[in-house]
Amino acid sequence: MHSISSRLSDNDGTAFGFGGDYNPEQWDPSVWQEDVALMKVAGVNLVSIGIFSWALLEPSEGRYEFGWLDSVLDLLHESGIRVDLANASASPPPWFSHKYPQSLPVTATGVRLGYGSRQAFCASSPEYRAAAAALTTEIARRYAEHPAVIMWHVHNEYGCHNQPCYCDVSGAAFQRWLEKKYVTVDALNEAWGTAFWSQHYYHFDEITPPRQSGTFINPTQVLDFARFSSDELLECYDAEARILREHSPHPVTTNFMGFMMGLDKPIDYWKWADHLDVVSNDHYLIAEDPRNFQELAMTADFIRSLASGAPWLLMEHSTSAVNWQPRNIAKAPGEMLRNSLQHVARGADAALFFQWRAAKAGSEKFHSAMLPHAGTDSKVWREVVGLGSALKKIAEVVGSRVVGADVAIIHDTDARWASELDAHPSVDTNAMAETRLWHDAFYRLGLTTDFRRSTDDLAGYRLVVVPMQYLMTDDGARNLRAFAESGGTVVVTYLSGIVDEDDHIRLGGYPGAFVDLIGIRIEEFFPLRADEKVPLSRYGPGLRFSELGRATGAEVLAEYAGGPTAGSPAVSRNRLGSGSAYYVGTSLTEAGVLQLISDIVGEAGVTPAHTVTGEVEVVRRSDGEHTWTFAINHGDSVGVVHVDGIDLLTDTITDGRLTVAAGGVAVVRESAR
Incomplete structure (x- = not known):
């Protein structure tokens, strides 16, 4: 760059x-x-x-x-x-x-x-x-x-x-794009599952953009059109x-x-x-x-x-x-x-x-x-x-770079596109809302977070979260498993790994791509009604979603304590290699996610660089020689950051304790240690 x-x-x-x-x-x-x-x-x-x-x-x-x-x-x-x-x-x-x-x-x-x-x-x-x-x-x-x-x-x-754009010019370009990707119409028919609803194509020029029709459009066609x-x-x-x-x-x-x-x-x-x-x-x-x-x-x-x-x-x-x-x-x-x-x-x-x-x-x-x-x-x-x-x-x-990000959140564009297709188990599930829920928990704990794709090199992280990554490739699943086996901690949420890159269900039990990783097999989804909650034995209640399943090797940390899924695992941990994989089968409250993450980060060896009180956001940048701590107080009361150095905005020495006024900011060049 x-x-x-x-x-x-x-x-x-x-x-x-x-x-x-x-x-x-x-x-x-x-x-x-x-x-x-x-x-x-x-x-x-x-x-x-x-x-x-x-x-x-x-x-x-x-x-x-x-x-x-x-x-x-x-x-x-x-x-x-x-x-x-x-x-x-x-x-x-x-x-x-x-x-x-x-x-x-x-x-x-x-x-x-x-x-x-x-x-x-x-x-x-x-x-x-x-x-x-x-x-x-x-x-x-x-x-x-x-x-x-x-x-x-x-x-x-x-x-x-x-x-x-859905015009005829776009349609012709879409046909060329599909022919380049699939080469043959037979390969496209297999990928799109066109045996369903008599959608079989015999020539690429029969294919149109996914324009409005009488009911749901072929989901893989919609996914490919987004690509x-x-x-x-x-x-x-x-x-x-x-x-x-x-x-x-x-x-x-x-x-x-x-x-x-x-x-x-x-x-x-x-x-x-x-x-x-x-x-x-x-x-x-x-x-x-x-x-x-x-x-x-x-x-x-x-x-x-x-x-x-x-x-x-x-x-x-x-x-x-x-x-x-x-x-x-x-x-x-x-x-x-x-x-x-x-x-x-x-x-x-x-x-x-x-x-x-x-x-x-x-x-x-x-x-x-x-x-x-x-x-x-x-x-x-x-x-x-x-x-x-x-x-x-x-x-x-x-010119300096952000440092201290031991946590990565997986965000694959294909997974987001696919999660937003029609005819899914619940309209209340939202990949971006789930992603934000988990990011917010790390934010509250003062932990800096990167985003990565499922196939990226994850070796530099201690903890990786996979929030509602509905579509997962074989390569992505293998990469996440290898990360856990080599000592990393993975957290997978509900509605992850359900389909492959063609939006085909991974058969044999949910979440297909991660069944072996998490040591849990889910046999049926039980979405919740609007505003319904399901009690959990810990970290509860659950919102929007629940699942009927059983542990196949994982340690169950929380069960559903009511409803048709009572007794099924809601939160679990599976040991494999020198690492572990957690699974969360429902959408937790903000407090529930924070409680769970607080338990996990200790095991993963993830800690914030500075002790903070109040609503102060702390992020660090470094050029290899100097490190700067940014402290931004979004709260309405004074916050304290334990950092030693000089605040460049006020030219004052912190002497190990930085007081940040309500709504205030500070940028501290840390003292060499």
Whole structure:
């Protein structure tokens, strides 16, 4: 992975990226001078430009106008502000969609979407791909050597509003993708189980996207279409990134969207990450979530894991309220600083925002910005300036990596896709909710967590959790077993290992892929009714799910104490090799998971680096020579962290005991021991 820290260096050395999306085209040029002057006051050193500028850069087909962009880039360069320059391919202009209506995306119900919003294109459209490549080429030629530009930004939030597309062009591309994958129609029929419901195909050109039908669509067809749709967008990214790399050595990125909550079929970011020179991410709090800071931590851990532990970039977050939630609640005083330093603590080398100046028109006019509608005499502006100052004070942390992650959570994209298919045992089970439940338990215990795929090398971890990984490959199952046999501790939850990569049930008892690993055989699922609970002999009660089964070698730690599964194992431990595997057959409460994890971490040899009291989040970064402890207090009372060193934000010596005020933050360079 490339680093941009050296490209942001100034007379004082390396620096965190600080700034955000800048959209000067939305304002009269007379405003630009004020923008740049205020950026310097705030300490801004990096802005993203051109993300949604296609309509102004190419007012008609093949006619480009770059004068305004030239002026902006020159102005920024004169002020020492670097640029992450976008290729503007995210949103085709109206003239393009009007001329090429077949490029517009189509829904599963057959409705072709209109333009007038953003990202109104089909990823398989040859007209879109050609136009995006032509625009990218012109931008690359013109600005490859501009001194302000230090990084290329391809597109924006791939898959956010137009994926998947079900049009005939996508259908033909899907057929080609399937033929490449399966080679023969017979192999596809076997993988898709088309003997069911008379779905047998005789030619690839008979296959369509999984459009809306009378009832459930073939689940493997839906799963393959999710894989295909992710790959089609990746082809678009690769084609544009290739052009940019041909013209300059600048690193190329595109902004991810964390776990892509709420979207139909998220992109396979694991597959995408290797195609980016720098991994970057957008993150927005769900304001009404009382523990949204923990969801932020989980997402940051995921992005760091996609970057293989290397520093990554927070490309967008908000200074305060957003515009797209049911109730767009403003951030409380100090919340923006805590949010930003959370991302930095968990590996980000930049804290950027959407956007620099709050818009006065358009759908995002109520979205907060670094420079709000109220101007500089405002809470938001004062906090922006304060954040810029804080990032300068801790600049020595730039380039370091997060340390101390002895725990990994398995998150396979295929497993998430498959878990969200239709016709499953219960609508109340949710892989992402279960994943967050377990991450939250480690968070509460002060333990840093990585995310990994089931097939990744797990040798560096002591404890691995497999939360509701419904789809599991043979390779993944073997890898997890080998990890346990070599001394690791594995925790597998309900609805894991149920199907193979074709969404075929693993026969012989649940959870098929893990029966030997966990020493438990489940014969039948007993989902709970809405709001029903099942008592457990320990760690209880159980929620949403229960199972009828028996131990085949495992030690039962908790049984179901009521209902039709009474006496069956709910929580168990199986010894194998020099390690062990736990199984949890129900969804535990927050308290239940915390109790179980507290029992397990001791056995696994996992302990937090520092003793903490109160609601203080503690994460450490290190460059091999120095270690920095980030302490962020999300509670409403004082917290204490036992750490020896100097707080870079206040220049005070902790002398082994750091007091963190309610809502406060600290970054301590630890003393050498």
